[in-house]
Amino acid sequence: MKKVIPLNKLVEQFERMPGIGHKSAQRLAFHILSLTDEEIKDFTETIVEAHDKIHRCSICCDLTDQEVCKICSDENRDKTTVCVVENSKDVMAFERTREYNGIYHVLHGVISPLNGVGPEDIAIKELVSRMNNTDINEVIMATNPTAEGEATAIFISRLLKPLGIKVSRLAYGIPVGANLEYADEFTLLKAIEGRKIL
Amino acid sequence: MKKVIPLNKLVEQFERMPGIGHKSAQRLAFHILSLTDEEIKDFTETIVEAHDKIHRCSICCDLTDQEVCKICSDENRDKTTVCVVENSKDVMAFERTREYNGIYHVLHGVISPLNGVGPEDIAIKELVSRMNNTDINEVIMATNPTAEGEATAIFISRLLKPLGIKVSRLAYGIPVGANLEYADEFTLLKAIEGRKIL
Numbered sequence: 493m494k495k496v497i498p499l500n501k502l503v504e505q506f507e508r509m510p511g512i513g514h515k516s517a518q519r520l521a522f523h524i525l526s527l528t529d530e531e532i533k534d535f536t537e538t539i540v541e542a543h544d545k546i547h548r549c550s551i552c553c554d555l556t557d558q559e560v561c562k563i564c565s566d567e568n569r570d571k572t573t574v575c576v577v578e579n580s581k582d583v584m585a586f587e588r589t590r591e592y593n594g595i596y597h598v599l600h601g602v603i604s605p606l607n608g609v610g611p612e613d614i615a616i617k618e619l620v621s622r623m624n625n626t627d628i629n630e631v632i633m634a635t636n637p638t639a640e641g642e643a644t645a646i647f648i649s650r651l652l653k654p655l656g657i658k659v660s661r662l663a664y665g666i667p668v669g670a671n672l673e674y675a676d677e678f679t680l681l682k683a684i685e686g687r688k689i690l
Numbered sequence: 691m692k693k694v695i696p697l698n699k700l701v702e703q704f705e706r707m708p709g710i711g712h713k714s715a716q717r718l719a720f721h722i723l724s725l726t727d728e729e730i731k732d733f734t735e736t737i738v739e740a741h742d743k744i745h746r747c748s749i750c751c752d753l754t755d756q757e758v759c760k761i762c763s764d765e766n767r768d769k770t771t772v773c774v775v776e777n778s779k780d781v782m783a784f785e786r787t788r789e790y791n792g793i794y795h796v797l798h799g800v801i802s803p804l805n806g807v808g809p810e811d812i813a814i815k816e817l818v819s820r821m822n823n824t825d826i827n828e829v830i831m832a833t834n835p836t837a838e839g840e841a842t843a844i845f846i847s848r849l850l851k852p853l854g855i856k857v858s859r860l861a862y863g864i865p866v867g868a869n870l871e872y873a874d875e876f877t878l879l880k881a882i883e884g885r886k887i888l
Contacts, residue, residue, distance in 0.1 A: 498755050502740040505733050509721050523707050524737055525744055532741045535703050536734040542700040543730045546723055557696050
């Protein structure tokens, strides 16, 4: 097949992105070709700007373009409760509830020996060092309900409990709006175990 | 919700791309943040290079980084047969058959009055002017089997027939490997009409 080299390089670049297969990469590459010079300038500048300016908050390790992120620097947030999450997308998910008013800690991953990720590879020591300086009295472990997320939650709780900090875990159960028929047996079991008196 | 402005701008840029919703755009933006400086440079340079270098072939209007594309400049291709397609992806699809040895003409769209696309907005005049200079004796209309593709094929055939050129259309029928049960009635009707003696 006769190929146009710069086009192929572009398709390859898009193929490296998560969730983008060959067909999608082609579609994105043709979209790039259809943009004006102005739009291309805008697109590449936005990429470079975001990549240059965004780094970790010096307190909670969430991504920010400031020294301290907006949540950590917000005086109305409850600084006594820290919700520990795997990544920034999880912070966004909790913020969408509009109810949680505490602060966060972003681990940027989970302990996963199979993938070569140990406790020192994620932001655990930053979390532990936060415990010394502040009036934090509860840490909510909000890692994903997967084997790795669970192991990470347990690992961290064992580090924090000796420091006299209350460590809690998100409740397991049936998702709101779901159909019991399709719930897996582990979730159902957890839902029965965690049942509440009406 | 507290937002990081450069990140949001990046997510918005990705959301403008075809087939990319909010969740995918977020995932791509976080992927960008995870790249090294080197990889970002490579990515943005590839975009700019592709956008700058790729233009239409002066003969067939397919995308190329040369004056004349590889297919048009290939001496082994049969220059008497032109396959007229809607876009470059269709050229790639025909090339994957490894059987078609003629040349192409890329319209870059179809006539679609509802979307404000008239005959002058796609590469029809370039196709007509090719008929004067060369020894082309057959034009295969390979626009999509949609209402617009069909109308475009008929429009072009009416322009070319008076010039004494044989104009053909791709065969309609059951796709190879498909299940008759799921074929729509129009396709089945076309398959019966176009049946061949065994």
